[in-house]
Amino acid sequence: MKPLNIGLIGYGFMGRTHSNGYKRANDFFPELQQRPVLKAVCGRNAEKVQAFADQWQYESIETDWKALIARKDIDVIDICTPNNSHAEIAIAAAEAGKMILCEKPLALNPEQGERMCEAVEKAGVPNMVWYNYRRVPAITMAKQLIDEGRLGKIYHYRSNFLQDWTISEDLPQGGAALWRLDAAAAGSGVTGDLLAHCIDAALWLNGSIKDVTAMTETFVKERMHSETGKVEPVSIDDACSFMCHFQNGSLGLFESTRYARGHKALFTLEINGHDASLRWDLHDLHRLEIFDNNDEGRLRGWRSVHVSDHSGDQPYMDKWWVPGLQIGYEHTFVHQVADFIAALDKGETAHPNFRDALETQQVCDAVLSSAKEGLWKNV
Amino acid sequence: MKPLNIGLIGYGFMGRTHSNGYKRANDFFPELQQRPVLKAVCGRNAEKVQAFADQWQYESIETDWKALIARKDIDVIDICTPNNSHAEIAIAAAEAGKMILCEKPLALNPEQGERMCEAVEKAGVPNMVWYNYRRVPAITMAKQLIDEGRLGKIYHYRSNFLQDWTISEDLPQGGAALWRLDAAAAGSGVTGDLLAHCIDAALWLNGSIKDVTAMTETFVKERMHSETGKVEPVSIDDACSFMCHFQNGSLGLFESTRYARGHKALFTLEINGHDASLRWDLHDLHRLEIFDNNDEGRLRGWRSVHVSDHSGDQPYMDKWWVPGLQIGYEHTFVHQVADFIAALDKGETAHPNFRDALETQQVCDAVLSSAKEGLWKNV
Amino acid sequence: MKPLNIGLIGYGFMGRTHSNGYKRANDFFPELQQRPVLKAVCGRNAEKVQAFADQWQYESIETDWKALIARKDIDVIDICTPNNSHAEIAIAAAEAGKMILCEKPLALNPEQGERMCEAVEKAGVPNMVWYNYRRVPAITMAKQLIDEGRLGKIYHYRSNFLQDWTISEDLPQGGAALWRLDAAAAGSGVTGDLLAHCIDAALWLNGSIKDVTAMTETFVKERMHSETGKVEPVSIDDACSFMCHFQNGSLGLFESTRYARGHKALFTLEINGHDASLRWDLHDLHRLEIFDNNDEGRLRGWRSVHVSDHSGDQPYMDKWWVPGLQIGYEHTFVHQVADFIAALDKGETAHPNFRDALETQQVCDAVLSSAKEGLWKNV
Amino acid sequence: MKPLNIGLIGYGFMGRTHSNGYKRANDFFPELQQRPVLKAVCGRNAEKVQAFADQWQYESIETDWKALIARKDIDVIDICTPNNSHAEIAIAAAEAGKMILCEKPLALNPEQGERMCEAVEKAGVPNMVWYNYRRVPAITMAKQLIDEGRLGKIYHYRSNFLQDWTISEDLPQGGAALWRLDAAAAGSGVTGDLLAHCIDAALWLNGSIKDVTAMTETFVKERMHSETGKVEPVSIDDACSFMCHFQNGSLGLFESTRYARGHKALFTLEINGHDASLRWDLHDLHRLEIFDNNDEGRLRGWRSVHVSDHSGDQPYMDKWWVPGLQIGYEHTFVHQVADFIAALDKGETAHPNFRDALETQQVCDAVLSSAKEGLWKNV
Incomplete structure (x- = not known):
């Protein structure tokens, strides 16, 4: 089973729903060939993010999303931050060659969204938006x-x-x-x-x-x-x-x-x-x-x-x-x-x-x- | 359109539902060849039974059900009285050759019911029980x-x-x-x-x-x-x-x-x-x-x-x-x-x-x- | 009980719902001091309108709505015709001093509707529209x-x-x-x-x-x-x-x-x-x-x-x-x-x-x- | 966080529901002071039980429930076998001082059930039955x-x-x-x-x-x-x-x-x-x-x-x-x-x-x- 290393940015309500998704997928979909590993969660408040990491068993924390993106041991950047930061983070993650899972809505407006699309398409990285329904x-x-x-x-x-x-x-x-x-x-x-x-x-x-x-x-x-x-x-x-x-x-x-x-x-x-x-x-x-x-x-x-x-x-x-x-x-x-x-x-x-x-x-x-x-x- | 003369005994809740049925059937089932006529309603309290007759447009009232059964101008006896009088009334009505519509349950017990069946079958009169559902x-x-x-x-x-x-x-x-x-x-x-x-x-x-x-x-x-x-x-x-x-x-x-x-x-x-x-x-x-x-x-x-x-x-x-x-x-x-x-x-x-x-x-x-x-x- | 003489124009689906309303109101609302009488129903096809009259027990028929409005024995004109005739009939009925019950919508457009309002208000006749819900x-x-x-x-x-x-x-x-x-x-x-x-x-x-x-x-x-x-x-x-x-x-x-x-x-x-x-x-x-x-x-x-x-x-x-x-x-x-x-x-x-x-x-x-x-x- | 070592016997439908319960409880109930550890799963067919262990991330397998009960590293025995084996396993587990979680119904009959109660009460071990509703x-x-x-x-x-x-x-x-x-x-x-x-x-x-x-x-x-x-x-x-x-x-x-x-x-x-x-x-x-x-x-x-x-x-x-x-x-x-x-x-x-x-x-x-x-x- 190949690990798929997850770096989560943001740990609010959506941080919980995504973390639960990563932890449970392989129990119920045993045919998958990769297993998500909760490598790191990132937030500005170190104390709160550590508490979240402890609860959900993330291996490490970061307090700067740029540092998270820079880590070699992260395969997927999962963006759960407020909407006004999606574009900047996603474009940086794409440029770093990370796969990206981004909360919805994609961006603040179509212009941002277009730049995000261009970034992931240029980088050729898998990307998805959490329109879960x-x-x-x-x-x-x-x-x-x-x-x-x-x-x-x-x-x-x-x-x-x-x-x-x-x-x-x-x-x-x-x-x-x-x-x-x-x-x-x-x-x-x-x-x-x-x-x-x-x-x-x-x-x-x-x-x-x-x-x-x-x-x-x-x-x-x-x-x-x-x-x-x-x-x-x-x-x-x-x-x-x-x-x-x-x-x-x-x-x-x-x-x-x-x-x-x-x-x-x-x-x-x-x-x-x-x-x-x-x-x-x-x-x-x-x-x-x-x-x-x-x-x-x-x-x-x-x-x-x-x-x-x-x-x-x-x-x-x-x-x-x-x-x-x-x-x-x-x-x-x-x-x-x-x-x-x-x-x-x-x-x-x-x-x-x-x-x-x-x-x-x-x-x-x-x-x-x-x-x-x-x-x-x-x- | 041939009249079907109704004599109703009892004028409580079921007296109302039956009366409504008689008054409306031909409006909605125009193929019927007989039309119920509200000939008489019978109850012991003359004042109350008259009020009911006025409201529902019955032509006349009786205060003795035996008198009602004795009337020549009645085709159908409809029994809406408490259960303990069903048998006596129904048997008398059958003997008088009336058709009978009886509220449910048929009788107080199977013995009464059997006598009622025998009476209507012997008289050869149409009979029905108001199991309306x-x-x-x-x-x-x-x-x-x-x-x-x-x-x-x-x-x-x-x-x-x-x-x-x-x-x-x-x-x-x-x-x-x-x-x-x-x-x-x-x-x-x-x-x-x-x-x-x-x-x-x-x-x-x-x-x-x-x-x-x-x-x-x-x-x-x-x-x-x-x-x-x-x-x-x-x-x-x-x-x-x-x-x-x-x-x-x-x-x-x-x-x-x-x-x-x-x-x-x-x-x-x-x-x-x-x-x-x-x-x-x-x-x-x-x-x-x-x-x-x-x-x-x-x-x-x-x-x-x-x-x-x-x-x-x-x-x-x-x-x-x-x-x-x-x-x-x-x-x-x-x-x-x-x-x-x-x-x-x-x-x-x-x-x-x-x-x-x-x-x-x-x-x-x-x-x-x-x-x-x-x-x-x-x- | 005072009679309230109804003259119905049109005998389609709404003609049936209204007729049923007239026939049943006093059975269930005994405190009313007037009772609708199904005096006449009006339609252009004499044969069909007669069949309707027979089914619903209207006393007479008319084939010209103007003749109906002209009758002295009619208190209420009930308009159940297609919408494009509401205004003409209602205004004529108002001028004849009849009460009017008109199917909805009131008219083809607000201009017609305004004229209808003015007619009934000038005549001082009771009027109502069948927004039944x-x-x-x-x-x-x-x-x-x-x-x-x-x-x-x-x-x-x-x-x-x-x-x-x-x-x-x-x-x-x-x-x-x-x-x-x-x-x-x-x-x-x-x-x-x-x-x-x-x-x-x-x-x-x-x-x-x-x-x-x-x-x-x-x-x-x-x-x-x-x-x-x-x-x-x-x-x-x-x-x-x-x-x-x-x-x-x-x-x-x-x-x-x-x-x-x-x-x-x-x-x-x-x-x-x-x-x-x-x-x-x-x-x-x-x-x-x-x-x-x-x-x-x-x-x-x-x-x-x-x-x-x-x-x-x-x-x-x-x-x-x-x-x-x-x-x-x-x-x-x-x-x-x-x-x-x-x-x-x-x-x-x-x-x-x-x-x-x-x-x-x-x-x-x-x-x-x-x-x-x-x-x-x-x- | 103290580990609570689980030994599961049986790996059918109920084995799945229980395993899921163990893996998720602490994510959602962070106040708990112990965390279940999926130490071992036991079943007679080694191949099938290993597949289950792999899917659900159990650390080890056993093919003899008596061997599982004998293990020092197991705190809790979870019984998910057919009903006719509940009593024997539960009594043995109680005698070994294990906590017991048993699928319902408790036993085949009240006599077995009484013996099971006596065993856990004598041993003083925590015990519970999975009446989950x-x-x-x-x-x-x-x-x-x-x-x-x-x-x-x-x-x-x-x-x-x-x-x-x-x-x-x-x-x-x-x-x-x-x-x-x-x-x-x-x-x-x-x-x-x-x-x-x-x-x-x-x-x-x-x-x-x-x-x-x-x-x-x-x-x-x-x-x-x-x-x-x-x-x-x-x-x-x-x-x-x-x-x-x-x-x-x-x-x-x-x-x-x-x-x-x-x-x-x-x-x-x-x-x-x-x-x-x-x-x-x-x-x-x-x-x-x-x-x-x-x-x-x-x-x-x-x-x-x-x-x-x-x-x-x-x-x-x-x-x-x-x-x-x-x-x-x-x-x-x-x-x-x-x-x-x-x-x-x-x-x-x-x-x-x-x-x-x-x-x-x-x-x-x-x-x-x-x-x-x-x-x-x-x-």
Whole structure:
């Protein structure tokens, strides 16, 4: 078993999900020919990063990401830092010849994203972006069904990502914990954080988007900054929705917000085709619902498929337990690690790579621009 | 259009559901050749029965059911009185040559029921019992599917009827409103009131029951009587469950109670066969769920059929609205009236007739006897 | 009991729902002081209208709506004709001093609608529009909760009306059965047919809409006309979605289509407020879902309220059956008849009246105009 | 961090779930003071056990469980073998002073179980049985709510465990893969395999069971034996249901089968109390449903609590991800490992221990005995 030495930059929520992915992939995907080794984790606060390393059994720590990239014993740089540092780190890592796994969204804007793509393509290094939801088994199966033509011509695609965690006006903004509320660090609010997931899945499942018209809102206009203690204007979008045309002629409707009381992480998608429709939501992610118009008339109905039955060739499920026993959120990262390594083993390209993620970035950019100007925008 | 003159005895909750059925059947079933006419309603309290007649547009009232039966202008006697008067009224009505529609359960016990059957059979009068749930479109469709052999060999049948309205110890027993809590009037508690519905559906859908073992409980041992004002022992079963063998080799599991907090009228049934399973519940009665093992493996799942789509040959639904628009509880009585008249029009026998309902009575009797003795009992 | 003489114009699907409402209201609302009498039904085809009259027990027929309006024995004109005749009939009826109940949408456009409002206001005749869904008990209860301030500041309102009945390219357009696919008769496609219901409910529940941006699509560009037999361009919108700002600062997202495979009449609405959220859908219309942020933290969740329990002061439900037993689609019309008569009895104004419905017409107009021009439009 | 050296006997499905538990506990429970070390795995087939060791990173293998028990470097013996070897191994391990984690059911019968209890109690070694479902967060929270008295007096407890994997008559019995169909190896069929889980949860949540009446069935009477190739009688129960009285006066209803088409692992439980009811099912294990009669009348309904929100003090959830992101089946084993170590750290007793599991064994024994004799049996 060949080691694949991981250098992780950032150790927040995503640092945990990725670390778990590295540690578990080979237990469940024994055919992989490389095994991730948690070589080093990097963060600016030595004490905190050491505590993380101890908990997750990283072999060493770094406090300067440039030092990490310079290490010869690191094969993969995994970028889990706030969005405004992705480009600089990724380009440096590419120039150092490292493979790169980068958290989403790819960058602050398409220009940065384009430079990142050029850097990895020039260096010829494997690269991937953590749009993890593609690897929910139910969504992977949706992709299979669409590719098999089961849905027929597509008429409608709709997707939401609804949360409610920023409703309180007392919630501060900025700093290590709340950088997602700071446009300087995050680039945007819900658009880059939540809609980006909806868009990545949509482009994968339904193809490219031609044009968009969008609406954004910032419900709470000022919040105390967690570092300065001062009340400052809120720079991000609290909510964003958009309508669009896909290249295949279907209509799209997207919405994200952090002000939908009662929804914690309600990422949903629904696709209506001539022959069948599909829908899914993250709150019960182990189910895919399908309506098949080819079913006998009086018995047509939405079928709730519990995606836990490996006997039925459901994606990934032969790796886990037995029918009826569900897996959850974290498994998407295990699957992504496994697929990345499997692609390395075979010399293939894993997706979504930087170039795939750039298209999502371009849609986000058109959405933000449309919302600002109140006009339809081409992507 | 030939009139079918109705004489209703009793004007409580069931008096309302039946009256509504008579008034609406011809609006929605225009092919019927007879139209019910609300000729007379009968009850002991003249003032109350007149108020009911005014509200529902009955032409006249009676205060003595024998006088009603004696009237020449009455074709059908509809019995909506407490269970302990069914036998006497039905036998008298049969002897007078009237058609009879009798509320369920048929009688207090199988002996009474047998005498009732003999009376209507000797008189040759059309007769039917208001086991209305057979005519929920979803249940009627379940019957069709079973008869077509879609489920294959049956392994399991389970059915519940759960309510929560008698939990309070302050609820009195007896009298006009609460005779269902008085064994002298009702014969039994939940067994005759609720389980009888479960059993009627089971016998219709899955065939005869061979033997049973049952358990009953009376949670609140004493209640004030609403007429005497005295605290008296409670004579009925508050809860009853039983296990059984069906003639077809399948196993049955039944439960009813009025102490299941949160359930108002949760009548459910589920049938598991070799090839497919079905389930249904009264709280969303317009849906039938089906799992078909012949579906493609990875896409198998429980399908929720919204039984509102007449284009699909769903029973009764071509009579109502358009796909997606649900009907409710009261429609089962409209359907029963329509089917009764259609059978008259064609000279056929409508079901469930007294003889069908007697079998349910016999199962109830075996259940109560088993619970009393703690032994398995043959039906 | 005073008679209220009804003259119905049109006898299609809506003619049936209204007739049923008239016939049943007094059975369930005995406190009403007037009882509808089915005096006359009017349609151009004498044979067909007579068959309808026979089925529903109308006393007489007319083949010219002007003759109907001229009759002295008619109190209420009920307009169930295609949309392009609403204005002419309503204005004539108002001038004749008749009360008017008009199917939705009010008119082909706001200009017609304004003239209709002026006519009924000048004549001083009671008037109402059949936006029946306001009287689904779950929606009426949603209105009560909002008016009580239970939701707090509103952030989001979203509503869909999804169908799938026009997907087939073989479906013809136009004529008596399919006038909804003909813009000349219907004014628009899904916008006036389906979105109008969403908008009426939204204006009632969440207040006025300031501005909109919309997108429409006609998926099937040509269809055979059912009367001419010729293939002609399709003039209606098959799908329409829009985003908007409400006056109260909340964001709206609306969508309707007849190309959402698997949805027959999926009218949904969801409202997210600071303190609570509500959601509802027509496919299970007897349920209201509520998430209340004031519930204890670890036990917060979406509560599915089965609106069938009169003991809980749920709107309208004391008129029907007992807890757990659901009512359905048609009952909304019974409620509307009852509320109209109750308002007459008390000398009050029933809603939605023509003036209320005009605001919905204005939103529809802004939506269609925005879709055409690709720009935000003020209402 | 102190090592806790694990010696695993058996490497089938449960060997995987336990190994995963050991490897992950400290990543998510950093407060633990001991870390499991996968010291050795034991099985009779050296080649297969080595492959398992390689996949899961066990340091060594053994092919004789007695040799494993004799090793000084093993702290904990984990028994994952067929049920007929639990007693012998556990007693030997206790005599060797090892801590013991034993798969359920504890033994073949209460006599064996009693001897096992005596052995561990005499040796004074920590011991636990893998009734993992107690540690589904939703079930742990149910226990908290009951202990807080939220449900009031309990009237009903019902629980199912329904599967469909043995319906095919072509499925063989016996051998390494299918020992669960062989009574000599398994002790019983669904009773020990599935009902045991239902009973363990019931005893924990609702207290002791007084008496039972049961029914069993073997639908497929003969199957080919996978080792001998001969068609032999099937010795196990394919289905088992029972009714019972709990010590607290409530009624119980339990059912398990492997012939319920459409259910893969539908473990459900529902408890009805005077003040509130709870229900849960394994197919959506991250949800707990609660009906609270203290809610406002018109807004009472079943609340679906998505147990993923650590802010609400939901058990275990602060260890995992963020609200809205579900965990699954395998996490129950991680929780059990963590709780076992936490108890060791504090010198406390972890549950369910052997003595707790013996009570479940006694109920199973009464159930099987009742089914055989057709009589009520005391536990």
